[in-house]
Amino acid sequence: MSISFDQGQTNLDPFRVQKLDKLGNVAAGPQTAGKLRNYTLAFGAVAGLVFSLSTWLYEDVVLSQAHVAYAWIPLLLGTLACVFVTTLAANLTWLINKTLFGLFIWLAAAGLITELIIAFPLRIGPALMVYFEPSLASRLPVIPYDSTVMTWTLIGFITLGFFFAFPGLLQIVLVESAAFAFTPAKRYAPFLFCIVIMLLGSFLAGNLVSENLRTPFVDTNNLIQFSLDNQGKTVDPTLARNMHLGSLRVISSLLDRPRRLFLGPINAVNGQVEVLIDFDGAWAACTTINGAPIFCRILPGP
Numbered sequence: 001m002s003i004s005f006d007q008g009q010t011n012l013d014p015f016r017v018q019k020l021d022k023l024g025n026v027a028a029g030p031q032t033a034g035k036l037r038n039y040t041l042a043f044g045a046v047a048g049l050v051f052s053l054s055t056w057l058y059e060d061v062v063l064s065q066a067h068v069a070y071a072w073i074p075l076l077l078g079t080l081a082c083v084f085v086t087t088l089a090a091n092l093t094w095l096i097n098k099t100l101f102g103l104f105i106w107l108a109a110a111g112l113i114t115e116l117i118i119a120f121p122l123r124i125g126p127a128l129m130v131y132f133e134p135s136l137a138s139r140l141p142v143i144p145y146d147s148t149v150m151t152w153t154l155i156g157f158i159t160l161g162f163f164f165a166f167p168g169l170l171q172i173v174l175v176e177s178a179a180f181a182f183t184p185a186k187r188y189a190p191f192l193f194c195i196v197i198m199l200l201g202s203f204l205a206g207n208l209v210s211e212n213l214r215t216p217f218v219d220t221n222n223l224i225q226f227s228l229d230n231q232g233k234t235v236d237p238t239l240a241r242n243m244h245l246g247s248l249r250v251i252s253s254l255l256d257r258p259r260r261l262f263l264g265p266i267n268a269v270n271g272q273v274e275v276l277i278d279f280d281g282a283w284a285a286c287t288t289i290n291g292a293p294i295f296c297r298i299l300p301g302p
Contacts, residue, residue: 043171043175044091047086047167049083051198052202053079056078056079069262077124078116082113085109089109090167093172102171106164110160111161114205117209122145163201174193175190177189217261217275220261227255248296251279251296254277254282257279271291273288
């Protein structure tokens with residue numbers, strides 16, 4: 001008995017044939033290469049999107065509620081930048097196709113994103129604010145990158161680098177397993193892994209700077225709002241003292257005006273952050289220590 005093979009049936013399952021070729025280290029066809037590239041780009045984009053949203057979305061909501069001016073800048077531009085960086089890292093890792101190089105590429109991405117996390121509130125954000133409102137140039141300070149900021153950068157890179165090492169080492173295997181999987185669970189498992197890693201990394205690295213700068217804004221705004229809500233009322237002396245209500249005495253005549261909060265000079269060594277407040281054209285500054293407003297004063301005209 002002779003057995004014949006129908007040549008027209010050899011390509012009924014091209015993905016299976018290409019999978020075997022890949023596992024056998026035979027050059028993959030264009031269809032396989034395209035599938036791997038698409039999964040690679042998706043892997044990188046998901047990493048950047050999840051990291052940026054988990055880093056800046058909550059921050060944007062909290063700061064916007066605290067009347068912080070231009071709170072949307074890190075969320076919008078940070079998301080675009082993070083997605084670009086991680087997608088580029090994933091694509092370079094796929095092109096080079098070497099695990100060790102992938103590790104170095106993703107560590108470089110961690111370094112760039114760490115710089116962005118710190119630069120947005122200290123440099124990029126203020127520069128864009130001055131671009132949108134040139135009059136702010138006389139009000140917003142140039143915050144130097146002192147030893148404390150450099151320490152933030154180092155700690156942030158070490159923390160973020162630890163988590164970014166995982167996609168660097170595992171991306172090639174994860175993407176191939178997803179691209180050649182035959183079940184939805186296996187196709188999406190690498191992305192779920194990526195999401196978990198990015199969430200953990202953003203929680204630890206993102207809070208390194210945001211927690212130090214968010215609290216002064218929130219506490220200052222809450223104190224102003226508390227004062228407005230209790231105008232004409234008797235406030236318990238202990239509560240007033242604990243909230244530092246007396247720190248607003250000098251600027252009490254401005255409190256009922258619309259307000260916008262900006263970042264002023266910082267001294268991270270002493271936990272001191274100055275919050276600048278634009279009361280509809282009249283400016284004030286509140287000095288905070290470890291987030292709590294200690295003293296506020298009216299600023300002279302520019």
